[in-house]
Amino acid sequence: MLREDQLAGVELNGYLCEQPVGRGGMGVVYRAKDLKLGRTVAIKVLARAFSSDEKQVGRFKREGKAAARLNHPNVATIHNIDDLEGLHYIIMEFLExxxxxxxxxxxxxxxxxxxxxxxxxxxxxxxxxxxxxxxxxxxxxxxxxxxxxxxxxxxxxxxxxxxxxxxxxxxxxxxxxxxxxxxxxxxxxxxxxxxxxxxxxxxxxxxxxxxxxxxxxxxxxxxxxxxxxxxxxxxxxxxxxxxxxxxxxxxxxxxxxxxxxxxxxxxxxxxxxxxxxxxxxxxxxxxxxAPEPVRPEPARAEPATGRGLGGSRTGRNKGLERARAIQETVQKSTRATPDMEGGDRREGWRSPTRRMGESGPRAGVDRPRTTGPRSGAGGEPSSYHKRKGSREAGPKRMNPLVPIAIVIGFVALALVVVLLMMK
The missing domain is CATH 1.10.510.10 (Transferase(Phosphotransferase) domain 1)
Known part of the structure; x- marks a missing residue:
């Protein structure tokens, strides 16, 4: 009985196997000589252990047939598919x-x-x-x-x-x-x-x-x-x-x-x-x-352990993502609120590709914080610092936008809590 690992010197229907040039779990590849045309070819032999496995034999033959349908210089050429004494093999272009x-x-x-x-x-x-x-x-x-x-x-x-x-x-x-x-x-x-x-x-x-x-x-x-x-x-x-x-x-x-x-x-x-x-x-x-920039999303904090392929975690993950989105909206609105003394707060500009665990500014990405001119910087106190009928500056008055931002923040945080409880 022929074995895939003992074919050196054996002729397979007009092809003389010379020496093995590759081995794997599925079989052995031999350098061989086409006795009719005198060319060097490769013979890929399916392991004897799979010769009675219809699924593996089918896959093996499918490989040869699929590649044989293609005529392209960047696809290894298939010459023939054959079998002998239960051994299945593919005759193909020899590559060095x-x-x-x-x-x-x-x-x-x-x-x-x-x-x-x-x-x-x-x-x-x-x-x-x-x-x-x-x-x-x-x-x-x-x-x-x-x-x-x-x-x-x-x-x-x-x-x-x-x-x-x-x-x-x-x-x-x-x-x-x-x-x-x-x-x-x-x-x-x-x-x-x-x-x-x-x-x-x-x-x-x-x-x-x-x-x-x-x-x-x-x-x-x-x-x-x-x-x-x-x-x-x-x-x-x-x-x-x-x-x-x-x-x-x-x-x-x-x-x-x-x-x-x-x-x-x-x-x-x-x-x-x-x-x-x-x-x-x-x-x-x-x-x-190049195409339009494709920026990767930030990596999730949860490690890829294989969980999440099922449906039990999907709803919770979606809820957390929605909650995070609301939370980011609140944070951005708070950062965009003018300072009580008239200075500008940072706009929360960040790179969408920052990966988990990174910290600090990124060169060429994060904008440096800039502080605008303070009210009354020219020497004259701001109207918010003047006390009526007095030349002396009094207590600072709260910016009317601040209470609105606080209310929005509380409402959004309440939504976060509700979403988390629902999931």
Whole structure:
């Protein structure tokens, strides 16, 4: 009986296996020789342990068929799908090089312009796939292969689905993919479409630019919760070489809802192409090519532990968010109230991207507090400081706006208490 790990020197229907070049839990990849055409190919062999598993065999064959439908230089070419004595295998283009995950882990983050070029090429290939109604569903750096010739190839279409089929792209409740690069809708087990690949490519772009995954967690479920609820640190805050405009492109690709992302991979290609043409490393030029700024919301104080996927906490979280919004309104109205002596209070201007735990002013973001001229600064006492019939300044009179602000504050705080009690 043939075994997937003992095929060196064995001929498989016209292909001579030479040596293994890769191993994984699902099987082994061999360098092989096409005896008819004399070319070098790769043979991906499914592990014998899965040969009787219809689900795994189906996924394996689906990978080959999905990739074979695509004719693009940035997709690894599939030559054939076959089986022999119960072993299932795929004959494909032989690639020499490393995947982008290995490149970044070994050499560090890529040059931003190089990363953008790679992502644009991948987006072009995925656009072709999406036009063929194929969505990859597992885009990640480990599935993006950089050849020794400097070309990018998309590999592993094992989770690909035809979203034009009657069964849809994936069944509701089914979670597939890699948590660190999975879209929020994938993490929630919802129906997904081509925009899910846009999110995953955005996460991969983030990794290429920073050397870090967008979200980390103690478990896969914690990572998925973070994708659903949290916002990543901006790439240029981790790697100063990244133009802020490029960070905005990444954030738009990684928007939480599909509707907020770029509508198609073609649009991603267009944006990255414009940035490359204008040299995105120059801020003024990059601003003209970047999308409207996408500012991440402040991170919630609650850690991503996996709780919150169910419905028991949803109502309370919404109530707390509404309460916080009211509280912020009260604080802003209080800060905007004129000082009793005529000085201006700070307007409460703050960066929407300040993350939990930060304190103090941020250079180029927080405005310094400025104090306006006091009443009577020219030497003449203010009318509020004059006592009728006397030259001597008397007690200060309360600004008539202050009682109004106090009443508004009490009413709003009462609403906060009511909302919290309701939830």
């Amino acid at each position: 090089g490393r995947n982008l995950e290995a490149v970044v882990e070994s050499d560090g983050p890529l040059d931003p312009r190089e990363a953008a070029r790679f992502v644009a090429r991948v987006a072009e290939a995925l656009h072709v796939a999406h036009q063929a109604k194929v969505v990859h569903r597992d885009i990640k750096p480990a599935n993006l292969f950089l050849t020794n010739a400097g070309e990018i190839k998309i590999t592993d279409f094992g989770l690909a689905r035809d979203y034009g089929a009657d069964d849809g792209l994936t069944r509701t409740g089914q979670i597939v993919g890699t948590p660190h690069f999975m879209s929020p809708e994938q993490g929630e087990g919802k129906q997904v479409d081509a925009r899910s690949d846009i999110y995953s490519l955005g996460c991969s772009f983030y990794f290429l630019l920073t050397g870090k995954k967008p979200f980390e967690g103690d478990s896969p479920i914690a990572v998925m919760v973070a994708h659903i609820r949290e916002q990543p640190v901006l790439p240029h805050e981790i790697n100063p070489k990244v133009p802020p405009a490029m960070s905005q492109v990444v954030l738009k690709m990684m928007a939480k809802t599909p509707e907020e992302r770029y509508p198609t991979m073609a649009e991603v290609v267009r944006i990255l192409g414009r940035m490359e043409e204008s040299n995105a490393a120059e801020p003024e030029q990059a601003k003209k090519c």
